[in-house]
């Protein structure tokens with residue numbers, strides 16, 4: 001099992017989370033790719049993928065993702081298993097919390113990949129609006145991290161989410 005983790009990060013928070021996810025799952029399983037340096041087309045060489053991105057400027061996509069955004073539609077991700085995580089700030093940007101995570105999810109929908117790693121929108125979050133929620137608002141479409149307002153929760157969220165996606169993978173690959 002080989003997992004490709006592709007991330008874009010403007011001020012390094014998404015990158016630090018990528019390293020923690022890799023360390024949690026195991027460096028022998030997870031290869032990191034900063035999409036500033038590596039093209040997203042490289043994702044086609046993995047069967048299992050994790051994509052990480054932050055939201056910027058009132059609901060906009062992180063700049064490195066933005067510059068490869070049009071390539072996503074052409075990617076052959078059919079049948080691949082994909083988990084997402086996002087970075088945002090629910091206090092400073094409460095009307096746009098994690099919007100980019102939701103936008104990436106929507107962009108991937110038509111590509112025929114299997115999505116795992118949905119994350120509960122529990123009482124530990126407080127924000128006005130987010131495009132990253134499922135229709136019933138019960139889940140984020142991926143792990144929602146907030147290093148600005150809840151940095152103290154990130155490590156335990158990452159740990160729990162990694163265990164969750166490993167279980168979801170085990171179910172699918174059994």
Ligand SMILES: Cc1cc2nc3c(=O)[nH]c(=O)nc-3n(C[C@H](O)[C@H](O)[C@H](O)COP(=O)(O)O)c2cc1C
Nearest residue numbers: 009010011012013014054057058059088089097098
């Ligand atoms: C100018 C600015 C705009 C931001 N806009 C949003 C936003 O609209 N929604 C959100 O959830 N977070 C927003 N954030 C918070 C960032 O997503 C957060 O700081 C994140 O950790 C940055 O990750 P990165 O350094 O990996 O890009 C914004 C932060 C800044 C500084």
